[in-house]
Amino acid sequence: MAEVRLEGIVKDYGSFRAIHGVDLDVGDGEFVVFVGPSGCGKSTLLRMIAGLEEISGGRLTIGGRLVNEVEPRDRDVAMVFQDYALYPHMTIAENIGFGLRMRDWKKRDIDRKVQESARILQIEPLLERRPAQLSGGQRQRAAMGRAIVREPSVFLFDEPLSNLDAKLRVEMRTQIKRLHAMLGTTTVYVTHDQTEALTLADRVVVLDQGRVVQQGHPLELYERPNCRFVGEFIGSPQMNILDAIVDRTGSQTVLRVGSTSVPTADLPLRTGTHVDVGIRPEHIYWTSLDDGLLTPMVDVYEPLGSDTMAICDLEGQEVTARLDPKVRIRPKERIGLGFDASNLHFFDPRDGARIDAG
Template identity: 65%
Template sequence: MARISLQKIVKRYGGMEAIHGVDLEVEDGEFVAFVGPSGCGKSTMLRMIAGLEDISGGHMRIGDRLVNDIEPKGRDVAMVFQDYALYPHMTVRDNIGFGLKMRGEPAETIRKKVEEAARILQLEDLLDRRPGQLSGGQRQRVAMGRAIVRKPKVFLFDEPLSNLDAKLRVEMRTQIKRLHRMLRTTTIYVTHDQVEAMTLADRVVVLRKGSIIQHGRPLELYERPSCRFVAEFIGSPQMNILPGRVASSDRGTVIEVGGGAIPLSHLPVPVGTSLDVGLRPEHLEPCAPEEADFVAEVDVLEELGSDTLAICLMGEREITVRVPADRARSLGRTQPLRFDRQNLHLFDAANGQRIDFIA
């Protein structure tokens, strides 16, 4: 296992800078997920750690070694790709042990390591099959087995589940989580799926346009996003954002939003400031008219089984409300809604940065 240190890491392609001076410390044994929209730089970052992309500036260390100029084979990292990269003419046994064979390890040592990896990944009954005889999930486990047998200091996963169907993705998430709990190998996992990141990682790193926007424990990013971008990216369905404005009333400072006025004890911005008001679907609740913070028109109901997503209209703006399935049946066409002030999020409308307040 090893600590990974990124200090002012830069990546340039000609005159274009794709990664802008990134600083990040990944602790020994930690599971870190890189997330962000397409083109944000997450896969480029992973490939630089693996040694598959040159570093244009800054310093990268794995353990105590500076690895900027060390070839991939010398970094003691193992990478799992989304396309499995298995040899179709080889058995599962030979695919898993191929890297060890190339390193010249004794046949008996290879056999023991392959069988140990197969046991961990529940592949014992498949060792004599070829990749074409396996399901997508089984092939991904073989790719993981090939990484495990090397016992590297670092595991790198590049969107490994993107080719699997929804059911297999859930099963493989569980498998990867168990694997990390068992091996405690330092792991960096790249995904565009924030649900994968939230469920797997000890810490989530959100990237945008080649820079880290925020990093922290999954619930920290969910409960205290640093900006509107993170707030909308983390959470499914995504956070509702409504335009608001700070105003003064006989009740003190209020936020005018959705036709209502929300009083707050302390808000560190002047009257007249435009805000983006964030409310997660699960923090909005149908209520009686006299308890309402605002009223919305129920447009579409999406039944998910245990709960229902109510797609509502407030003027021309659409919001989503998550309600228990049994309560969805009683929703009116025009529905009063309320929310807990502790679950309100405020962002500066001009720069998107979080504004802290006292409810």
């Protein structure tokens, strides 16, 4: 196991800068997930750790050793790819043991390590099959087995579940989390799926346009995003953002959303200032029209069994609410929605930065 440290890491492609001076420490045994939209630089950053992309500037150390110029095979890392990267003409046992054969291990030692990794991943009956005979989930476990047998200091995962269907993704998430708990190997994992990030990570690193926007424990990012980008990206369905204007009624601060006034905590903003107000769908509840803080019209509703999603129109602004499944609503019906003001988030509409209420 080893600590991974990035100090001022930069990646340039000609005149285009893809990674802008990233500073990051991944602790020994920690499971860190890079998450962000397509093109944010998360896979590029992972490939630089693996040695598959050259580093344009900064320092990268693994276990205290500077590895900027070290070949991938000598970095003591193992990478699991999105497309499995299994050799189609080899059996699963041969695929798993391939890296050990390239290091001139003895056959009996290779067989022992292959059987051991297959047992951990529950693929022992599949060892004599070829990749084409396996499901996507089985192939991904075989790819993980190839990484495990090397006993690396660091595991690197590059969107390993993106090719799987929804059910298999859930199963493989559990498998990966169980594997990390068992082995305790330092792990860096890349995904665009924030659900994967929240469920797997000890720490989530959110990237946008080659920069780290926020990092922290999954619940910290969910409960206290430092900007509108993180607020909208973390959480599913994403956070509602409403354009509001700060007003005051006596000593009470209110937010005017169209013709609706919502009481809230005091904000360090002048009356008449525009502010982006965030509220998560799961923090909104159904109530009567008379008691509703918001009274939008239902546009679309989606009964999901465990809850009902109501997508509503509030004077031209969209509001999504996750409601109790017993709530009965219809399109074009006006409904009452309530929420606790403590669950509101405030962002500056100019740069998206968080604004803390008084």
